[in-house]
Amino acid sequence: MRSDASKLGFYLLLAPIVLWLLVLIILPHVGLFIVSISEKIGPRIYETGFGNYATFFGEPLYWRTFARTAIMSILATALTLILGFPIAYYIAKLTRGRTKTTLFLMCMIPFWVSELVRTFGWMILLRETGVISTTLQIIGVISGPIELLYNDAAIMVGLVYTSILFMVVPLVTTLDSLDDSLIEAGYDLGGTTTSILREIVIPHAMPGIVSGCIVVFMLSLGNYLTPILLGGKDSLWFTGMIYNQFITRFNWELGSALGFLLLALSSAIVFLGLKLSKQSLSNTMGRA
Amino acid sequence: MIPTIPQPRFTKWCYRAYVTAFFVYLALPLTVVCVFAFNDSVFPSPPWEGFTLAWFFGTEAPYIGVFHERSILRAIGTSAFVALWVSGLAVAVGTCNAFLFVRHEFRGKALLYMLMLLPLIIPGVILGISILVFSSAIANTLEDATGLWFDGLRPGLPLVILGQFSFITTFATLVITARLQKFDPSLEEAALNLGATKLGTIRQITLPFLMPAILASAVVSVLMSFENFNTTLMLVGSDSPLTITMFDKLKQGSTPVLNAVSLLLIVISAVLGLFSLFFPQSKS
Amino acid sequence: MPFFTSRGCILSDPTHDLVCSDLMKDFDGFRAVDHVSFEVPKGSFFSILGPSGCGKTTLLRMIAGFQSPTTGDLLIKGKSMIGVPPNKRPVSMVFQHLALFPTMSIGDNVGFGLRQRGVARADIARRVDEVLDRVGLPGVSTRRIDQLSGGQKQRVAIARCMILEPDVLLLDEPLGALDLKLREHMKVELKSLQAAFDTTFVYITHDQSEALVMSDNIAVMNQGRFEQVGAPHEVYHNPQTAFVAGFVGDANKIDAKVSAVNGTRLTLTSSAGTEMKVEETGSSLMVGQAVQVFLRPEAIELSKSKDGIEDELNVSRCTVNAVLFNGSNSSVMVRDKAGSLFSVALPQTGSLADLREGDEVFTCWRPQKARCYPAPEV
Numbered sequence: 001m002r003s004d005a006s007k008l009g010f011y012l013l014l015a016p017i018v019l020w021l022l023v024l025i026i027l028p029h030v031g032l033f034i035v036s037i038s039e040k041i042g043p044r045i046y047e048t049g050f051g052n053y054a055t056f057f058g059e060p061l062y063w064r065t066f067a068r069t070a071i072m073s074i075l076a077t078a079l080t081l082i083l084g085f086p087i088a089y090y091i092a093k094l095t096r097g098r099t100k101t102t103l104f105l106m107c108m109i110p111f112w113v114s115e116l117v118r119t120f121g122w123m124i125l126l127r128e129t130g131v132i133s134t135t136l137q138i139i140g141v142i143s144g145p146i147e148l149l150y151n152d153a154a155i156m157v158g159l160v161y162t163s164i165l166f167m168v169v170p171l172v173t174t175l176d177s178l179d180d181s182l183i184e185a186g187y188d189l190g191g192t193t194t195s196i197l198r199e200i201v202i203p204h205a206m207p208g209i210v211s212g213c214i215v216v217f218m219l220s221l222g223n224y225l226t227p228i229l230l231g232g233k234d235s236l237w238f239t240g241m242i243y244n245q246f247i248t249r250f251n252w253e254l255g256s257a258l259g260f261l262l263l264a265l266s267s268a269i270v271f272l273g274l275k276l277s278k279q280s281l282s283n284t285m286g287r288a
Numbered sequence: 289m290i291p292t293i294p295q296p297r298f299t300k301w302c303y304r305a306y307v308t309a310f311f312v313y314l315a316l317p318l319t320v321v322c323v324f325a326f327n328d329s330v331f332p333s334p335p336w337e338g339f340t341l342a343w344f345f346g347t348e349a350p351y352i353g354v355f356h357e358r359s360i361l362r363a364i365g366t367s368a369f370v371a372l373w374v375s376g377l378a379v380a381v382g383t384c385n386a387f388l389f390v391r392h393e394f395r396g397k398a399l400l401y402m403l404m405l406l407p408l409i410i411p412g413v414i415l416g417i418s419i420l421v422f423s424s425a426i427a428n429t430l431e432d433a434t435g436l437w438f439d440g441l442r443p444g445l446p447l448v449i450l451g452q453f454s455f456i457t458t459f460a461t462l463v464i465t466a467r468l469q470k471f472d473p474s475l476e477e478a479a480l481n482l483g484a485t486k487l488g489t490i491r492q493i494t495l496p497f498l499m500p501a502i503l504a505s506a507v508v509s510v511l512m513s514f515e516n517f518n519t520t521l522m523l524v525g526s527d528s529p530l531t532i533t534m535f536d537k538l539k540q541g542s543t544p545v546l547n548a549v550s551l552l553l554i555v556i557s558a559v560l561g562l563f564s565l566f567f568p569q570s571k572s
Numbered sequence: 573m574p575f576f577t578s579r580g581c582i583l584s585d586p587t588h589d590l591v592c593s594d595l596m597k598d599f600d601g602f603r604a605v606d607h608v609s610f611e612v613p614k615g616s617f618f619s620i621l622g623p624s625g626c627g628k629t630t631l632l633r634m635i636a637g638f639q640s641p642t643t644g645d646l647l648i649k650g651k652s653m654i655g656v657p658p659n660k661r662p663v664s665m666v667f668q669h670l671a672l673f674p675t676m677s678i679g680d681n682v683g684f685g686l687r688q689r690g691v692a693r694a695d696i697a698r699r700v701d702e703v704l705d706r707v708g709l710p711g712v713s714t715r716r717i718d719q720l721s722g723g724q725k726q727r728v729a730i731a732r733c734m735i736l737e738p739d740v741l742l743l744d745e746p747l748g749a750l751d752l753k754l755r756e757h758m759k760v761e762l763k764s765l766q767a768a769f770d771t772t773f774v775y776i777t778h779d780q781s782e783a784l785v786m787s788d789n790i791a792v793m794n795q796g797r798f799e800q801v802g803a804p805h806e807v808y809h810n811p812q813t814a815f816v817a818g819f820v821g822d823a824n825k826i827d828a829k830v831s832a833v834n835g836t837r838l839t840l841t842s843s844a845g846t847e848m849k850v851e852e853t854g855s856s857l858m859v860g861q862a863v864q865v866f867l868r869p870e871a872i873e874l875s876k877s878k879d880g881i882e883d884e885l886n887v888s889r890c891t892v893n894a895v896l897f898n899g900s901n902s903s904v905m906v907r908d909k910a911g912s913l914f915s916v917a918l919p920q921t922g923s924l925a926d927l928r929e930g931d932e933v934f935t936c937w938r939p940q941k942a943r944c945y946p947a948p949e950v
Contacts, residue, residue: 010394017385020453028419031422086306107314110314112560113553116515120547120550130333131320134334188659190736191688192688195688199673204674225518243521259417262414281405292639
């Protein structure tokens, strides 16, 4: 009797997660794939085939945007790592107690605020009539207003801003676990700052670097707001293209194909990152 | 390098300057958003025209403050409605998941755990379109078969709630699981030993222990739901939540009303965020 | 090159690898190391023994270069090390938790220092194998750190330092993390490694038995000061301060007052009212002064009857309170008439092996065996 009751309890616990994953994650993605391989040959008449994918590869605008999005995301990831590492190192190794908590919180606060608000802030700063342009005019660096918005640099600034926390947090966690005595031992044995960074600190921080990079890359790849608002209408970001196919053009079949390609790229990068660093998804993401 | 290792003063100074510059970079956008909420001008940009609270309390055009702007108030209401549903559902399912993963051993547990983490690595836009495509397919099939309308499966708040729930649950699960793992099972055994029933034990011993994590994940869920954009964008119908409304207004041209809303959002997010961080600690 | 010590005498003796003169270290308002001066002769094993918080770690880290002294000088092989960063000092350190780099193989760990010096790769490999051989771990260089046992890790940590042929090797309580059996074993091994490498070792510990077993010289440190520096047997048998007497080895401590002084012979009255005779040369104790008497358990003899005990000895009749059997370290707790408890070593041979709780015994000890110090002012 007792074991029946506990079996029932087990299934009651199992039901919600199975429903959630099946109905909201697995089946929709299967459905997305099915739609992506149907070609519309007449009103409400479809045929199975890879025509949508062929369209993607046949139309330079599509695959160039795809490549551009991927490259910009990789660049944003690299920048985030380079800018975030010294900060994470400073917080983890050069501050103690209260200062550490305060700096860490100061890093977190901007990220609890909606991405829209953050992007809006950058628009106020960067646009032609914005704060930076005006300030530069007042101090006399430039004579007329300049437009800092709607270019790739603006997108990059926004992307790095949006995702830097996701680099800093895992780095702080891994660097925190690096025993100071290892660095001291490196010095004691004659190491220099560079050689200790290269041989001791970075190898130790590798899991954090990988998980940070994976998350930042995914966030950049899937970002919609920042490229659209900071890059303007012609920002050519792949998510924007997917949105257009779905909402503006109402071509769901092509949109699904594009969506699936984006998913494939981001999964491939995650998989590659995990394989290269010999980490598992549970280890990397479970800590988030 | 570390405080015990001597460094040239110049190096130290440069490092500090960089860290300061970084925090300025972090604070700058949010600061300007807040500052221009008080600018007595119809554009949120320099020059500074004087201090005003009209963008919060104004009633006359063009100075219609947040608290009198119907569309924004309605959007806040919609967002709150969505956030409460998402948070409630996510915490409920997350708690079940925590018990499942911590207390039960079964075949395929590792696989299920990995599947549970998947929503973290699926871009939000894709999550949105896949749910959109799937629910529309079901709606089409059902409508063809029955001749009735199934509006709940078309873009609208129910889909927005489901879409946000689909990935926020993963966060709730992770937070609550981490807490449950720290629970000492002998406390439950002691309660059972003292004559409590199984359900009574969970209610009186285990759930109170989990409460800080449950509350924290509820707060985080509300925050995430409030600020979600990508998934929501694909699933939204005629009632739009705050971020979508603000996005539409922003595309039409920004006014300091948006700054005022943003300021409120910043304050509320910071308070809720700090709460979610410190509440669990103060209890344990 | 001649140099000065705090005592003002000129040492032109080049046989000292490490000289600290009048070292002092202040941390905002707290003096961790207080006017410490000492010399360590070349090739010797020098221990700094003290309770935790006595400043010994700070002292060691100043020698390594991770702290800089507030005042004072520190010379290695006659050269001042003030202002020299840790990576430029001819000292190496074995850290408390060894600080082996977990991301590197054993060979890479040991070769780390040589790589920093830009030694050729083949040379490094050869010397790594050599030094691993010398510490008794041949052929492990490709293995990972976590494949080693605790004792093997110790040896790798020492090899990693010794490959650089440092003038002084610093050891920061490296045995603390080991279990008791291994610790006993490693004491002997460290001593023989030191002899084999013929390098100066400076070893800090709070464990008196480690210091006593391994050292040529021990400095006993307390509250930032050196209480006594000397060979292990000197420190044990002839402690110069009450702290040393209480910290090194076991001792019964008796609070007493001087009731009479007769040359070197003192008569004391314990706070419980028992009278005793103590021989103390060169002390300036006066009648009426409060003192602390330290008496080692093995200095007390037990007998079942009073017969044959010289008058000269301090004798008292006691009851056995508890027998603490611990093999060759067995002891017995006895209570005298005044109610004070004493710990007495109990040899496991002879007639006393069958002693039981409640038995009557006589304790006796020679006045020369006790040490007597002025009581610290409260």
